Amino acid sequence: MKHKFYLLHDLPGRLRLHIPAIENQNYEEVQSLFSSLKGIEQVRIEPIIQTMLIQYNSDEISRNHLLRSVSLFFHQGTFNPLDRFIGHIKPNVRRGIFRSLIAGGLLLVAYLQKSSYKHPTALTYCAVIATGYAVLSHGTKNKLHHPDILTGILSLGSLGPANILHGALVTWAVNVLELVHEMRDNQVVYL
Structure with a gap:
């Protein structure tokens, strides 16, 4: 299965994802949708380099819940738990x-x-x-x-x-x- 996004960096309360499919989306709507989730503090999309930066409160929303939401939105089939360790590898x-x-x-x-x-x-x-x-x-x-x-x-x-x-x-x-x-x-x- 071809992956729809890659973890670029994963820090507590901050995720940066490379999402090639973002260029086919209305990035302002995507930004608004993810900003409306409980626990999301800031969403910044860079359509030219196809990245999305999400700053979140880890007490209100878990990292895995957030990644599942991104996965569902961009039709990613499953989230591999090993991505936490090797998510930056193609x-x-x-x-x-x-x-x-x-x-x-x-x-x-x-x-x-x-x-x-x-x-x-x-x-x-x-x-x-x-x-x-x-x-x-x-x-x-x-x-x-x-x-x-x-x-x-x-x-x-x-x-x-x-x-x-x-x-x-x-x-x-x-x-x-x-x-x-x-x-x-x-x-x-x-x-």
């Missing part, structure tokens, strides 16, 4: 982080289980597949130039099929480093 990078967390969890469980089995189990293959999906699903440019894909190919080739879990772990670690780099490059600029 959605495509957030999806990559989520996939990488799942792959990392599966790798951890597979490694813990590995000591009790001599041969790869279904869990091992699931962890490797999840890692491959996490690596291949992010980015839009030539995927063969991504460092995590190159590392995966080299590590699986050099370690051999018997050490498939080790190869997946090395690939996952490089994928995490690449995601950290993308997070810094793809943050929404604070205004």
